[in-house]
Amino acid sequence: MAELTPVTPEALDALALRLTEVESYLHLDEKRERVAELEHRVAAPGFWDDADAARSVMAELSRDRDDIAAVERAREGLGDARTALELAAEMDGDEELLAEASATVEALTRSIDEMELSSWFTGEFDHGDAIVTIKPGQGGLEAQDWTFMLFKMYMRYCARRGWKVTVNDCPAAEVIGIDRATFTVEGKDAFGMLRAEAGVHRLVRISPTDAKKRRQTTFAGVEVIPVLPDDIDIEVAPDDIRVDVYHASGPGGQGVNTTDSAVRVTHLPTGIVVTCQNERSQIQNKAACMQILKARLYELELQKRAETLDEIRGPKTDIGFGNQIRSYVLYPYQMVKDLRTGVETGNVDAVLEEGDLDPFVIGYHRWATGNADGAAE
Known part of the structure; x- marks a missing residue:
């Protein structure tokens, strides 16, 4: 178990200042008023008559309540840490109380980091859900294996974040x-967090498929786009798409693999192709395909209006040498x-095997928003 950092009154004062700034960034007073207003709307007769609008209101209410509760928990934790530190001083540096204060401050620091990060998300879709696509780049068979490694890493990261x-x-x-x-990711700030991952990822290791055990460099590309909210409607003409069905492959279970449940939707005007095979029925898979297709068409429309896609998924580049956003080196050293x-770490297993991506994601958003001199890592 890692040794806890000793707590000082000055460290608690610094945390209290950060917490006050976060409360200002999050406009907590306005959110408390907004929560009262939304709760009044929810209690009104006929609220659920428009189910889509009701779900949108409930989602906003949940987000605002979560922000208020997080700040209140942090203030309570700060008070607990001060009390433990004062009692420890009165008891000649009681180690148990000092350890309690240190543990509380460590958890409090992580919580404030999270709230600061959320306050930086000002994009239209940052607080919503995300669609992530991983594709192999240069490297042949190695790139396909690297794509699978990244897929597993993101599955673990999403699990860590709930x-x-x-x-x-x-x-x-x-x-x-x-x-x-x-894959589609649903959760608080999912798109805002995951857009830090959009780009080319580079792997350097001894190739497991090379009998001569030579070092191999390979690449995979990660695309992150937002799940469009219900109030954004993208029209897709039936004549503009071709729908093909086929046997599903890979994970999914026998029931999936023995029926023509997989669906491929091709948007003829743009050439965009979306495939889904997770669900057991064609209807469900086609619905998922259409959701992803509409998100990509929306992104394409933004691209036409702007010179860059940086606001949505970062610049488009070849998935190969010179374009990587992050390197994962397993040989001759680990980093x-x-x-x-x-931002870097020598604990490669924590990243790839345990999905410990928060230092990289938070570091990216500090850098991207000009907050790189914020809280210490």
Whole structure:
């Protein structure tokens, strides 16, 4: 178990200042008023007559309540830490009380980090859900294996954050790894957090498929787009799409793999192709495909209006040398390093096997919002 950092009154004062700033960033007084207003609307007769509008209101209410509760918990934790520190001083440095104060401050620091991060999310979709696609780049068979490694890493990261994941498409490659993966992530700030991952990811290791055990460099690309809220409607003409059905492959169970449940939707005017095979019925898979297609069409429309896609998923680049946002080196040394922010770690297993991505995600958003000199890592 890691040794806890000793707590000082000055450290608690610094945390109290950060917490006050966070409360200001989050406009807590306005949110308390908004919660009262929304609770009044929820209690009104006929609130659920428009189910889509009602769900939107409930989602906003839940977010605002969560922000208020998080600040209140943090203030309570700060008070507990001060009390423990004062009692420890009165008892000649009681080690148990000092350890309690240190543990409280450690948890409090993580909580304030999270609230600061959420306050930086000002994009239209940052607080909503995300659609993530991983594709192999340069590297042949190795790239397909690397795609699967990234897929597992993101599954563990989403689990750590308590997000719900629906795997839409994840077909196995013929020899090793997967051809691609597309999955939908539902949870607080999912798109805002995960857009830090959009770009090219580079792996350096001894190739498990090379009998001569030579070092191999391979690449995979990660795309992150928002799930569009219900009030944004993208029209797709029936004549503009072609729908193909086929046997599902890869994960999904026997019931999926023995029926023509997988669906491929091709948008003819743009050439966009979306496949989904997670669900057991064609109807469910087609619905998932259409959700992803509409999100991609919306992104395409934004691209036409702007010179860059930075606000949504970062610039488009070839999935190969010179374009990586992060390097994962397993040989001749071990290190994961984000080339945009300089955040790095030698604990490769914590990242790839346990999904410990928060230092990289938070580091990216501090860098991207000009808050790189904020709280210490």
